[in-house]
Amino acid sequence: MRYHGNCTSPSSSGGAAFAGSALAETAAVRRPSHALAAAATLLIAATGCTSLRQWVDNGFRVGPNYGRPEAPVAEQWIDYANPRDAADEQDLSAWWRSFNDPALDELIESAYRQNLSLRVAGARILEARAQRQIAxxxxxxxxxxxxxxxxxxxxxxxxxNPPPELWFSNWETGFNLAWELDFWGRFRRAIEASDAQLDASIENYDDVLVILLSDVATNYLEFRTFQERLTYARQNVEIQAKSLQLAEDKFSAGAATERDVQQARQVLEQTQALVPRLEIGARRANNALCVLLGIPPRDLAEILGRTGTIPATPKQAAVGIPADLVRRRPDLRRAEREVAAQSARIGVAEADFYPRFSLIGTLGVQAEQFGDMFDTPGAMSAGIAPEFRWDILNYGRILNNVRVQDARFEQLAFAYQEAVLRAGREAEDAIVSYVKGHEEVDRLTASVAAANRTYEITFDQYRLGAVDFTPVFLFQSTLTDQQDQLAAARGNVAISLVNLYRALGGGWEMRLNRPTSAGDGQFRPLPPPAAAPNPAIDAPRPGDVPLPAAPLPAAPLPRGAAEPPAPVPAPDPNA
Structure with missing residues (x-):
């Protein structure tokens, strides 16, 4: 990182530097070819932070040339040896298809067409592109x-000596021009900063897309998880209602005590109380999906089905190596581009140390009578004036502005390195959740099978009068709890896989193979599954829900591309 502590202010060189520059300027009028180089050498040596050799090597621009900060990444994942993690690089451009769920696929497509946060990110690209053209x-x-x-x-x-004509008119029209020459690279550094900022806005679009895809998948999986947990809860309610009826019948016949009835009623009411809580969770996931789809909240169960199961997750995920994060994750690429933009702004600030050379010209016509204005060349007036302006006696303002820009550069560079560390942590968290989550599901599956068999044996014993209702009460509660934990664990494994793909930066390539038009602004009905059709999904759907009229901004363009926009080229993965 670059610190400009050795920069000197022009005011510190006193009147000698100013006088020398004035003499050099006068000589430049007489001998421009020799005096220009001499003046540049004197000015750079006397005032700036950049040496003459650096100025020439930088393409006649002051300020530092950008170098990417080092990215601290591990050589391997902690669980690289686990059979569920494959080091082979995988195509993550459509990672959600690994769930083999047509409903999820269509939700992803609809969100890409309609999500408003993505449109905001697209508008920011248009803004950055316009700012670049201004620069x-x-x-x-x-x-x-x-x-x-x-x-x-x-x-x-x-x-x-009054003139003979006291009254007179004056007509005048013409054209003025002022051109500050980019002698020190002020404007070229500004363009460099705008280029990097435009790149950062494109990376921000990709980052928003990655987050959108993972949020849609996460909320869909949460919706399916709550549906599966509700299925278990309602099945247990039915079973426990029969147990209560049996306890009441036995109590009426004098074959059981009232305690059996109350225990049966207690476990039934407890399970029934679980249903509203799960319905609340399902509705919240439903509402979150609606916002992500860019539509007002509505009951998506009409489309997704009133019941459903959690999609199966693959037994192995290809995670690549940690170094892939730097080139794949768009948020890291955005942070790196912001560092590059700030590096260029240091050069813009350094240019204030030096004089500004300009050409000022005017061309017009002037006459007392309107009809005489176009009597050329007599009515013509013109002028050209080279000039320079130099901020002196600035009391450290320029120097400290350079230091401000340099400090901002260091902040962004440190932030980039911290972002790389956080990305590694997020990936490791997702990997361990995915690996250990599978182990938890395996154990809970066996536990549910054992609890179910234990309940069946105990219930038969109670029905035959071999035991009272207490063991049935205990094992019914255990089975309900174990089944709910199993469904939640299966949902967590699926969500951990989504988090893994998000941490690896997967999915932003989706825009490369899509048209840049906004689509028709409709939420499309979901297709039926490829196998085992679900009547709830295959049933007729309600009409399409229209979106607001605001169009989706076109996907980001390469600089200089003509309208209508073409799909954005993928950033170089090796950059």
Whole structure:
């Protein structure tokens, strides 16, 4: 990282530097070819942070040339030897298809077409592209103005030697121009910063897309998890209602005590109380999906089905190596591009140390009578004036502005390195959740099977009068709890896989193979599954829900591309 503690202010060189620059400027009028180099050498040596050799090597630009900060990444994942983790690189451009769930596939497509956060990110690209064009325009004359005026004037007759004509008119029109030459690279560094900021806005779009895809998948999986947990709860309610009826019948016949009835009622009411809580969770996941789809909250169960199961997860996930994160994750690429933009702004600030050379010109026509204005060349007026402006006696403002920009560069560089560390942590968290989550599901599956068999044996014993209701009560509660834990664990494994793909930066490539138009703004009905059709999903759907009329901004363009926009090229994965 670069610190400009050795920069000196122009004011510290005193009147000698100013006088020397004035003499050099005068000599440049007489001998421009020799004096220009001498003046540049004197100015750089006397005032700036950049040496003459650096100025030349940088393409006649002051300020540092950017170098990417080092990214701290591990050589291998902690669980790289686990059979569920494959080091082979996998195509993550459509990772959600690994769940083999057509409903999820269609939700992803609808969210890509309709999500409003993604449209905001697209609009930011358009803004950054326009800002880049503004910066590029500063390479050319910065001030260009056409003017025209008319005045009717009277001179004093009491002044010494009054003119014979006291009243006269003046017509004038023409064109003014002022052009500050980019001698020190101020404007080129500004373009460099705008280029990097445009790149950062494209990476931000990709990051929003990665987050959108993972949020849609996560909320869909949560919705399916709550549906599966509700299925278990309602089945247990039915079973426990029969147990209560049996206990009441036995109590009426004098074959059981009231305690059996109350225990049966207690476990039934406890299970029934679980249903509203799970319905609340399902509705919240439903509402979150609606927002992600860009539609008002509605009951998606009409489309997704009133019941459903958690999609199966693959037994192995290809995670690659940690170094892949730096080139794959768009949030890291965005952070790196922001560092590059700030590096260029240091050069913009350093350029204030040096004088600004400009050309000022005017061309017009002027006459007393309107008809005489176009009597050229007599009515023509013109002028050209080279000039320089140099901020001196700035009391450390320029130097400290450079230090401000340099400090911001260091902040962004440290933030980039910390982002790389956080990305590694997120990936490791997702990997361990995925690996250990499978182990938990395996254990809970065996536990549920054992609890179910224990309940069956105990219930038969109670029905035959071999035991009272207490063992049935205990094992019914255990079975309900174990089944709910199993469904939650299966959902967590699926969500951990989504988090893993998100941590690896998968999915942003989706935009490369999609048209840039906004689509028709409709939420499309979901297709039926490829196998084992679900009547709830295959049933007729309600009409399409229209979206707001705001169009989806086109996907980001390469600089200089013509309208209508073409799909955005993928960033170089090796960059």
């Amino acid at each position: 590029a325009g500063n390479l050319w004359p910065q001030f260009q103005e056409a003017f025209g005026d008319y005045s009717r004037n009277k001179l004093s007759s009491a002044s010494a």
